[in-house]
Structure formats: structure tokens, C-alpha cells
Amino acid sequence: MSGHRALGALLLALMFFTGIAFAQAIDPLPFKNHAEEVRFQNLTRELRCLVCQNENLADSNADLARDLRHEVFDLMQSGKSDDEIKQYLVDRYSDFVLYDPPVQSSTLLLWFGPLAILLAGAVVVVVTVRRRSRVAPVATMDDKSTDEGDDW
């Protein structure tokens, strides 16, 4: 019985460790310290893999993503700031590599379109509610009996 349990624990530990070993094997980069690795992870998470397009550089297994991760790492080692590294990639691959597109005339609709639609909806609701309460406050009271069951 305890033998089974020990075996189970061993298997679990093995699964756990092979998982970690695998994650490391994808990209063993020689980080100087933990802070540097965290910075690298955050940076590559904000950059898009050009091949897969819906994955970021940190997660992607694509060949080019690996190359670009190494590129980002090398740029970090040469003392470039995050913005400089992003600009380096934008110069080559356009704004498309950024997961957050910059606010420009061409992206205004993307950034503020949903907000504009929401505001338009809010305006319509407020105007409608106000008009109804002004025009027929008594009528709405009367309607209440027939309105039951519709509320949700």
C-alpha cells in the first residue's frame, strides 16, 4: 500500500520535473539574474510572433520566434531599454509586432471605437428614460401590472 503511494509520488515528481526540464529546454538563455529573466519574460510577452500571429514571442515555438527571442536577449545584454528594443523590432516588422498598437490616426477607431459605441448607447438610454419619465409618469405606473414577469 505504502509502496504504491511512494510510486505514485515518484511518478508525480517525475512528471513535474520533466515538465520543468522541457520548458527550460525550449530556450535555455543565460540570464544573469532573476530580475533580468522577469524583464525578458515581460518584454517578449508584449511582442507578437509574426509567424503564428496570435501568440506572443514568449510562448511561441516557431523558429522565427526563437530567433527573435535571442535577438531581444542580445539587445538586452547590449544595454538597450525596453522601448529601444521594441522600436528595433517595429523598424523591421512594423507596429504589428506590438500587442498593444500605438495610438495613431489609423488606430483611433480600434482604441476608442468600443468606448464610443458604449457612450452612444448610454446617451440613448439616458435620453429615453428621461423622456419617458417626463411624458408619462402615471402611464408607467399603470403599465406596471401588465409589465410583470418581463423584468430580468
Added chain:
Amino acid sequence: MSRLLPFFGFVLLVALFGFGIWWNTQHDQREVPSPLINKPAPAFVLPRLDEPAQTVSRDSLLGKPYLINVFASWCIACGDEHPVLMTDGKSIGVPLIGYNYKDAANDAKAWLAEHGNPYDMVIVDQEGRTAIDFGVYGAPESFLVDGKGIIRYKHIGPLTPDVIKTELRPAIAALAKETSP
């Protein structure tokens, strides 16, 4: 009138979504626009496939327009493109430079031996380091570079007879018009 307002709102949203769907059918979402168009081609020094000791640089190619075609033996779409280059490559009027991308030299040579070599010259980027400067994110891709070393046109994906006719030849003709008078 105000009763119909939600209906109009609904129609507006339907129109918006319809426009989105139509727009997506007109544009290839996978194509990343190159920020390098009308900018100087990145400086490069790359070895030739046939003579690895010899290198080709951007500066050594200045003076005449040329077409760089990124290809690799592992790239399936390049297999579709290759016959097109074999038939049309010689008649486009500019040298065709093969850019062998992340390929083993032997594989590339075998591939060209088997399918024919449409290129005036093949340069090799085994690491893919220069390709990053070019903004290459796959193969095939083609860059038209003018005599001053400026990238004037880029095509992503295989060149087809249609693309050559409607895009590449006009782009090359425009270059020729610039330089002749």
C-alpha cells in the same frame, strides 16, 4: 420614431459587422506590411551558395535594380513558386537573386539541381540574422531593390503569374522609367 431606435441600432451594428467581414475578405490578414518600403535595404554581407568563400554585400549590388527572392528547400510554398520563377524569372528584366534562408547548403544545392536554378546568384543566410533586418518572417518573400539600394516593393508569399503581371512588372517598369531620362 423613438420606438424604432433599438432597431436602427441593431441595423447599424449588423452593417458594421457586415463591413468587417467584407473588409477581411478583401485583405489578407496574415500579411504584415513592411515598414522598409522606400527605405534603404539593410546592409548585409552574405556568402554565395556556390562559392562560400565569396561574399556579396548590399554595396556591391548598387547601381542596378534587382529582385531578392527568399527561398528554402524546406519551404513548401517555395515549391509552388519555383516553376513560376523558372518561366518568368528571366524575362522580368532585373537580376534575380536567390536568398537561401535557414537552409543546409547541401539541401539547397540538391533542391536547385532537381528543380532548376532560376537565379542569377544565390546568397546564403543560414542563421537568419540578416533576414531579421529585412523583416523576413517566412518564405517565400520577394524584395525589389532599386539601383540606389532602396527597397521599392515587397511581396509576401509565392510570386504567381498574376502577381508578376499586375504588381511586379509595373513596379520594375516604374523603376526603368525613373532611371532612363
